[in-house]
Amino acid sequence: MDYQSISITKEFFFDAAHRLEKTKSKCETLHGHTWKVQVTVTEELKDDGMVHDFTDMKKIIDHCVRNRLDHSYLNDFIEQPTAENIGLWIYRELKPHLAHISKIRVYESPTSYATITFF
Numbered sequence: 071m072d073y074q075s076i077s078i079t080k081e082f083f084f085d086a087a088h089r090l091e092k093t094k095s096k097c098e099t100l101h102g103h104t105w106k107v108q109v110t111v112t113e114e115l116k117d118d119g120m121v122h123d124f125t126d127m128k129k130i131i132d133h134c135v136r137n138r139l140d141h142s143y144l145n146d147f148i149e150q151p152t153a154e155n156i157g158l159w160i161y162r163e164l165k166p167h168l169a170h171i172s173k174i175r176v177y178e179s180p181t182s183y184a185t186i187t188f189f
């Protein structure tokens with residue numbers, strides 16, 4: 071079968087507060103969002119018919135990222151926690167435990183999100 075690549079995406083949510091100190095907008099004051107994150111892995115299809123087991127991905131994401139972010143104040147551990155910087159932080163935390171991450175998307179609202187792609 072001919073295809074260019076095959077990816078799977080795990081989506082998760084967390085609630086967290088932030089304030090953007092380097093921004094002259096309403097985001098400068100303390101407020102919260104329900105953030106949505108999509109983590110995409112692009113890899114060879116294995117003999118079991120999977121790129122990566124979703125259950126295993128969920129375990130890694132919950133342990134390394136979600137449990138730490140949920141109900142947190144993001145400024146405590148991410149400098150200028152924009153959707154972009156949160157995505158980069160998530161990548162750095164996941165990378166040692168989850169290979170072949172090709173894309174991370176962080177939604178600050180249903181219509182505003184940052185997308186980071188990796189080689």
Ligand SMILES: [Zn+2]
Nearest residue numbers: 088097101103
């Ligand atoms: Zn905000």
